[in-house]
Amino acid sequence: MRFWRQRKHEELDAEIRNHLDQAMRDRLALGEAPNEARSNALREFGNVTLVKEVTREMWGWEWLERLTQDLKFGARMLVKQPGFTVIAVLTLALGIGANTAIFSLINAVLLRSLPFPQPEQIVTLWEEVPSERVTRQGFAPGNYTDLKAQQTVFAQMTGLFQSEMILTGEGEPEKLEGFVVLESEAFDILGITPTLGRHFLPDEYVRGRHNVLLISHRFWQQRFGGSLEVIGKDLVLNDEKFVIVGVLPSDFQFLNPNVSFWAPAGYSSSMLGYRASHNMRVLARLRSGVTPAQALAEVKTRMQQIALAHPEEPRDLSAYVQPLHEYLTGEARRPLLVLLIGVGFVLLIACANLANLLLARAAARRKEIAVRVALGAKRGRIVRQLLTESVLLSLIGGACGLFLAPWSFAVLRQMIPPGMTGSANLALDVQVLVYTVGLSVLTGILFGLAPAWQATHADVNEVLKQSGPRAGIAQRRLQNVLVVAEVALALVLLIGAGLWIQSFYNLRQVDVGFRTDNLLTFQARLPRTRYREHTQRMVFFEQTLQRLRALPGVVSAAYASHLPLAGRGGVYKLNIEGRPTQAGITLEAGHSQISPEYFSTLGIQIRQGRAFDEHDSLQTPGVAIVNETMARKYWPNENVLGKRFSIDDDVAGRPVPPLTIIGVVGDVKQGGLEGETRPQLYLPHSQVTYNSFSIPGFWVIRTSGEPLDLAAGARSAIHAVDPNLLVAEVGEMEARLDELVAPRRLRTTLLMAYASLALLLAALGIYGVLAYFVTQHTPEIGIRLALGAHSGDVLRLVLRRGLGLALAGVALGLITALALTRMMEGLLFGVEAGDPLTFGVLALLMLSVALVSCWIPARRGARVDPLVALRTE
16 A cells, blocks of 8 residues: 555656646747746646645545554654653553443443343233332232233243252252243243253143253253263252253353253142242243333233232232343442443543643643644644544553453452343453444543644744743633543542442441351251151251250351341231231231241340240140231230231141240341341241241351351261251351342442542642642742742642632532432432532542642742742743
8 A cells, every 4th residue: 555655646746747847848949948947837837735735635545644644743742752651541541441341341231132032022020019018029829820811912921930959869969059930931932942952841841740850051061071961861859850851052041140950840720829929930021012111001900900809919919010131130230320420430530631731731832833833734734633642642541441451350240240140241342342442532532622722722923932831821721620620520429439338338237136246057958858747857957956056166056947138038928816807908927937046046136025945846836926027017006925816828728727926026137238127927947837848948056266167067967967968058147248238349349449540630630730830830939939929928829729729629529419429319328319428528538639739739839949930931
């Protein structure tokens, strides 16, 4: 290309020379002297340089030559000022790199389509009861069955349940996580075809014929080494034999990344009519042309009809239709957008800083630019040259940012919602590269446009008369505006981070209702096939408790069907003795089956009555203990001790005897820290023979020392009683608590890091402007001092200027923060979006940092030697 352009230039030069030579020969033939003939020929031809430029423009690639020239000139200017270049590139690398990293996360989680056919048609359904503030709970099988029979908006619809089973028979027992599905529509909705083998056959969904499995690709590789002969092999799960009929694709993941198997649920007709348990996930595919809003309208109508047909259901029974992508992203959407705004603010502050640097740099080049304008250069051409320099600088910073961004991926992967960890891949793909390049170009234009415009609109005559670089009034005003903007943006970020820090602190201070220190927890669930009889289970629990209590360092031990902070467990519908049932009003409570030592081991306070003891057995009347919320809600202003109620348990197949309340315990956070506490009842496991679905499988040990030191001993105690039991999820309760707040901690840490960077950049911006102000006004300061001004007067002059800018920025930042923090309201806990304490403290912090940034150049200005200052003029 280069040689082709050179040849075209040579051809143009030769053509112009031939034209001029012919014109001279014609004039010489007319008798003109040689010098006169050449002058007349040139005069007739016109400006040779202009003709060349016009001709080159007509070729169409002159813009490329000019761009190449501008890039070369810009590169030389950057090399000539290495200090400025390094600072600018590092600033841009941090800003663009942070934006690239967060955009990579948003691209992976929010922007990419799910890896299913027509994913926008896939929705999830949830039950809701507005009067009881119940939102997004699972479906009851009976309600699902009725809704599926009546609906007309879904092409396919299915229910599925999360499942855990213990794999035995080969080596150590292993816990497997999976899904059980009611019908084959699940695979049709997700568009999944096994890599090996087949789907389930219709008769394999029938109760008693459902011991078949589809296994995940990961489990196939880990357990069978990818053997093609896996089809037809047996696995022993929960002491029952299952046959593998297929292997799922390697890129398939749905909801839980740790799923190892899918199996038919094998529900009987009576189980499909069960309405007391709400743990079914419902998945559906919309019919063509049906929108989620239309589906929601019909589903709400159908749920109202179901409530009318079944008086035991709440009168305002409703449902919610949620697109699958929205469900999978969960609560990640708004935090990610807040972080993107945060890193965007950091980049804007960096742009403002660089614009100030370029304004100062342009002041030093004012004479150079004025000379170029005086010699005929067009202002647009000079602006293009200066913008090319800034865009080149920004592209270099963007390239360095691309190099820095992947370093943060290990941290950012923790923010991917659990249901998307398999499909959301953080990578520098084409979309991210296009975003980064576009952001770099936009950034270069953003911080380069104002200095370029300012440099080319100065009075050429005035600039040429000046003896040194001087900033004009317009330039100083522009610098002031940029500093005010920096301070405002930094303060907004600080306030956002401050609100999140307060939320995190408030969350960690939540009273969970028990002592989390020195607690070891683990799971050892009994398989129903080997422990069908209640007496068998009780023998196992008693023998295991004896062994656990005998371990050195054990203070007490207990077991339960569900642990705090991990969910309410099952839910029972209640009938209160002496209180008539009201149609459409449902009384329900979560339940846990526990051993007598449960409350003392966890440190749960007994508010009234007593705890369970060894006398609460099958031979004595049924008893229960309720939490304070249940007592207040169902027996307001009454003494609940001695009150009786019964529970509806359709699975039991027989009436459950009434229960007498013997105690009230303090509220315990069952389902997390942020949700409201709901009614919860506790039952002695020794009396519960009717609910085999909630066999206690969780153990808790209070220790006198480090809990994890007893992990091996606890495992040995379990295996001494039953060597085939799996001991899983061994950990400390404190660690479980930390896991609950880990996402909020990570988001807060990231935003705090961005806010700290913004604060540093804003401080540097104030310092830079004041340092430049002192440099520009050194002669004036010298005259003031020579005429009798004190150094304190100069100090106050500079401080007044700097703090004036900071105060303006703080005022603008407070107003902006009041508006923007409203979008964080749903992300806060225990603090208002407009919390005056947060706003006031961080505004003072911003002003304090600004004061420090002002003090250094102010001190330097106050120490100016008048003689030295006057010699600079």
